[in-house]
Amino acid sequence: MSKATRATLALEAAGIAFDLVVYDYDPGAEAIGLQAAAAIGEPPARVLKTLMARVDGRPVCAVVPADAQVSMKKLAAAFKGKSAAMMKPPEAERLTGFVVGGISPFGQKRKVPTVIEAQALAEPHVFVNGGGRGLQIRLAPADAVKALGALAAPIIA
Structure with missing residues (x-):
């Protein structure tokens, strides 16, 4: 797998230090984030x-721990909206x-407002998709x- 993706290039352009971790992606996994956590030996948090979701019809990105569910009410409130709904995968x-x-919040084709679950900031480091399955x-x-x-x-249920 190429380690240069739009996500890694965006971080390099921003001068952000990061490491890459490659793992065996399981396309049959019920929960992709949990499978990634198990594969790299890190806690799901x-x-x-x-x-990807929509708040009052506008696209937004939510970044949350693999073992958590987003609260649509809290997601809408984070963007000062009234309602939120998940996007369908093709969209x-x-x-x-x-x-x-392989969706990363970094290097997306179209930049959209993004929110990260506040609890994640307490971690010494986090892992985020690198723009490809298994990265x-x-x-x-x-x-x-x-x-x-x-x-x-705080956007998790």
Whole structure:
């Protein structure tokens, strides 16, 4: 697998330090984030999944621990909206330019407002999809917030 993706190139351009971790992606996994956490031997709270949603019809990106569920009410509130709903996978792929299982918040085709679960900032480091199936980026959570220009808010149920 090529380690140069739009996600890694975006981080390099932003001057953010990161490490890459390659693992065996299981396309049959019920929960991709949990499978990634198990494969790299990290607690699910440190392995963040990237979810694409809409708040009041506008696209947004939510980055949360692999073992957590997003609260649609909290997600909408984070963006000062009234309602939120998950995007269907084909729409998320078109918007981001990444395939499901390889969607990264970094280097998306179209930049959208992003929120990272506030609890993740307490971790010494986190893992975020690197823009390809079986590729994780390890970085400081504050650097992820900085690189994305993201909000940090409590958005999990």
